[in-house]
Amino acid sequence: MTKKKRFGVSQALTRGLSEAINVVENNAAIYRNTVVPLSRIELDPDNPRKLTINLNDVRNGLKKEDPHYEKKAEELERLKELASTIESSGVINPIVAYKLGEFYRVVAGERRCLASILAKKNEIEARVFNEKPKGFGLKLVQWIENTAREDLTLDERIGNIRDLIREYQGERGEQGITATLLKHITSLSLPQATYYLSVLNAPDDLRKAIEHGQVRSLDKAAMIAGIDSDEVRREALTACINGSSLKELRKIIAREKLVSSQPKIMREKAKRGRVASRINMGSTANAKVVQAIVQSVLSHTNFNRYSEIFSQVAWDRYDHATRAFRKLVEILEQEMVR
Amino acid sequence: MKVIAFVNNKGGVGKTTCSKLMAEYLSKVKKIPTLGIDFDPQCNFSHQYLKMEIDPAAPEGLMPPIHPDYATDDPDHIDWDGRSSISEIFYGQGVVPYPTYLQHLDLAPGHAEKLLAAEAVRKSEVVDKVHKQLANFLNSEDVKAAYDAVVIDTAPSKGPLTVSVMKAATHIVIPSVMEEQPVQGIYGMLQLWMQESLAREKDRPLKLIGILPNMFKQTRLHKDILKCLQENPAISKYVLPVSLSQRIVFAEIDAEEANPRSIFDYSVSHVAKQEAEEVCAYITERIFS
Ligand SMILES: Nc1ncnc2c1ncn2[C@@H]1O[C@H](COP(=O)(O)OP(=O)(O)OP(=O)(O)O)[C@@H](O)[C@H]1O
Ligand SMILES: [Mg+2]
Numbered sequence: 001m002t003k004k005k006r007f008g009v010s011q012a013l014t015r016g017l018s019e020a021i022n023v024v025e026n027n028a029a030i031y032r033n034t035v036v037p038l039s040r041i042e043l044d045p046d047n048p049r050k051l052t053i054n055l056n057d058v059r060n061g062l063k064k065e066d067p068h069y070e071k072k073a074e075e076l077e078r079l080k081e082l083a084s085t086i087e088s089s090g091v092i093n094p095i096v097a098y099k100l101g102e103f104y105r106v107v108a109g110e111r112r113c114l115a116s117i118l119a120k121k122n123e124i125e126a127r128v129f130n131e132k133p134k135g136f137g138l139k140l141v142q143w144i145e146n147t148a149r150e151d152l153t154l155d156e157r158i159g160n161i162r163d164l165i166r167e168y169q170g171e172r173g174e175q176g177i178t179a180t181l182l183k184h185i186t187s188l189s190l191p192q193a194t195y196y197l198s199v200l201n202a203p204d205d206l207r208k209a210i211e212h213g214q215v216r217s218l219d220k221a222a223m224i225a226g227i228d229s230d231e232v233r234r235e236a237l238t239a240c241i242n243g244s245s246l247k248e249l250r251k252i253i254a255r256e257k258l259v260s261s262q263p264k265i266m267r268e269k270a271k272r273g274r275v276a277s278r279i280n281m282g283s284t285a286n287a288k289v290v291q292a293i294v295q296s297v298l299s300h301t302n303f304n305r306y307s308e309i310f311s312q313v314a315w316d317r318y319d320h321a322t323r324a325f326r327k328l329v330e331i332l333e334q335e336m337v338r
Numbered sequence: 339m340k341v342i343a344f345v346n347n348k349g350g351v352g353k354t355t356c357s358k359l360m361a362e363y364l365s366k367v368k369k370i371p372t373l374g375i376d377f378d379p380q381c382n383f384s385h386q387y388l389k390m391e392i393d394p395a396a397p398e399g400l401m402p403p404i405h406p407d408y409a410t411d412d413p414d415h416i417d418w419d420g421r422s423s424i425s426e427i428f429y430g431q432g433v434v435p436y437p438t439y440l441q442h443l444d445l446a447p448g449h450a451e452k453l454l455a456a457e458a459v460r461k462s463e464v465v466d467k468v469h470k471q472l473a474n475f476l477n478s479e480d481v482k483a484a485y486d487a488v489v490i491d492t493a494p495s496k497g498p499l500t501v502s503v504m505k506a507a508t509h510i511v512i513p514s515v516m517e518e519q520p521v522q523g524i525y526g527m528l529q530l531w532m533q534e535s536l537a538r539e540k541d542r543p544l545k546l547i548g549i550l551p552n553m554f555k556q557t558r559l560h561k562d563i564l565k566c567l568q569e570n571p572a573i574s575k576y577v578l579p580v581s582l583s584q585r586i587v588f589a590e591i592d593a594e595e596a597n598p599r600s601i602f603d604y605s606v607s608h609v610a611k612q613e614a615e616e617v618c619a620y621i622t623e624r625i626f627s
Binding site: 022029 | 518522524529563571
């Protein structure tokens with residue numbers, strides 16, 4: 001019996017068709033792509049970008065007595081670079097704006113507007129919303145715009161994501177944001193979404209370094225954020241600030257892994273002549289075992305003062321249980337040294 | 339005034355056949371004053387109603403015949419060579435539609451050379467010189483006063499000519515054969531529809547009536563592809579519930595000497611006529627209700 005061949009339309013094509021339909025159905029009445037006069041542009045004070053220079057400065061020139069003169073002058077230089085590419089090849093992506101009375105308020109694309117004015121353009125292509133995009137929708141627009149740009153710092157990107165999540169939770173209720181959900185909201189790839197999530201919850205030292213522009217790459221930041229031991233993390237962070245590559249950072253972390261979780265294979269290797277320097281604590285699929293060990297140790301008078309640390313552990317979760325067990329070993333090691 | 343266009347950048351899927359059916363249905367059956375527009379340099383649609391002539395300036399292309407209203411001794415016609423095609427809109431000249439053998443149907447024919455020139459306008463100029471011209475023409479008061487319906491046949495292209503049709507139309511239909519390549523043509527048209535929809539004021543949307551299966555055969559290929567489109571929740575809304583089968587009459591009626599000339603001249607019991615009527619009635623209902 002032969003199976004009858006079934007014909008069809010390729011998945012890519014059906015996806016393309018339904019996407020076009022969805023775009024029209026979801027957006028046609030909400031915004032329109034058009035051309036707006038630059039003379040009627042206003043900047044949005046709530047934009048997540050952090051430019052100091054404003055429309056007035058660009059239209060009328062900088063004033064020496066301006067308290068932000070230096071910063072603005074620097075920004076102006078960068079805008080001029082953009083202006084010269086706009087002069088030669090125009091603005092590639094339309095800006096996003098919404099109508100506010102006589103004016104168009106820029107939601108995304110203020111640099112393009114400012115640079116277009118510098119380039120002596122009169123008009124700019126825009127996606128104009130009929131009304132101010134609100135909450136999550138607004139943040140999403142800004143996010144989509146910003147992902148297309150290269151000059152945005154890691155700190156600004158993380159700020160965007162944080163806003164986006166906040167608005168999302170505001171609108172749809174406080175739900176835990178998983179990487180998959182974040183991927184869904186932002187159309188980031190899953191690894192990227194995972195990276196952002198771990199960086200969002202980064203310890204203070206890492207966060208500061210990102211804020212100060214000392215850590216600029218997302219994958220490095222995510223890698224550092226994932227290090228459990230404070231000591232190793234500090235080492236990796238310093239290395240990163242001093243320009244270590246991803247590979248070098250990975251080495252530092254590999255050392256941590258050796259310390260905290262001995263791979264089973266070590267035993268075999270040891271047999272083959274290596275001198276074992278550590279003991280493998282083994283692994284189990286039964287979290288109750290871990291809970292039992294931890295609780296028996298804590299019931300010991302020497303250790304019950306540590307109980308508080310373990311009060312929040314969700315024992316049915318492997319990651320929690322693993323971390324708790326490592327913590328216990330750490331405590332025991334410290335206590336034994338004394 | 340409703341402006342309906344048949345579009346698909348894949349060739350030979352039935353744009354001209356559908357334009358013809360629709361123009362004849364509206365004018366002959368429904369007695370609606372209708373203007374047919376041939377926006378395809380191939381001029382197949384024009385050739386259905388006018389004796390198109392070979393253009394001495396471009397022997398591979400056709401041009402309209404001398405207009406019946408043209409009179410060499412009329413002082414008003416001193417600047418006119420007596421021919422008038424829809425492509426005059428690109429040259430700032432008046433378009434004088436031709437009467438056809440059908441009382442309520444006029445035709446603004448194509449002109450191969452001039453339409454090709456518009457299709458080839460440089461990218462930097464295309465917006466001003468081509469894209470808006472058809473919409474401007476159809477928005478003029480005399481056109482709106484003379485017709486209640488406009489049917490546009492288009493070229494198998496995604497270029498400036500088709501874009502200007504998108505800008506001028508109120509409704510589009512995408513005829514397609516249920517085969518891989520024509521379905522890819524649907525994608526091209528949805529892209530143009532999307533672009534245009536997102537550029538329009540919200541009070542005058544460009545309505546996509548839908549995909550019209552044409553030359554449909556009860557083969558596994560056609561049935562499977564149709565089913566595939568119907569099973570997708572987004573696309574299914576735009577797959578028309580009516581279709582045209584592969585029928586020799588639809589091809590025969592194109593011939594110059596065809597008798598009768600219109601499918602609607604056939605007897606009520608003729609299957610092809612019934613099918614054409616069903617399709618046209620459905621589209622008319624969607625547009626005018
Ligand atoms: N339902 C049908 N049954 C049989 N023949 C058909 C049918 N529809 C169209 N045809 C024939 O198929 C050929 C192509 O159709 P038509 O000219 O309408 O396509 P088109 O999309 O206008 O082509 P082009 O892209 O070249 O302008 C013509 O010869 C026409 O008579
Ligand atoms: Mg044709």
